[in-house]
Amino acid sequence: MSRLLITFGIILVAAGLLWPLIQKVGLGRLPGDLAFGSEHFRVYIPITTSILISIVLSLVL
Numbered sequence: 001m002s003r004l005l006i007t008f009g010i011i012l013v014a015a016g017l018l019w020p021l022i023q024k025v026g027l028g029r030l031p032g033d034l035a036f037g038s039e040h041f042r043v044y045i046p047i048t049t050s051i052l053i054s055i056v057l058s059l060v061l
Contacts, residue, residue, distance in 0.1 A: 027052070 032048030
């Protein structure tokens with residue numbers, strides 16, 4: 001169990017470090033991702049991006 005958690009943590013850190021590159025590819029601002037807010041706050045719900053990542057991870061695993 002500890003190896004699984006460590007592996008998951010490393011994957012999250014890598015995704016965080018690669019996020020600027022991921023945004024250049026286009027993930028994070030796909031049609032279907034909701035972004036709304038006002039002057040003081042912003043809410044971002046990446047529905048389409050989450051579905052796409054889920055499909056890719058399912059195919060890989």
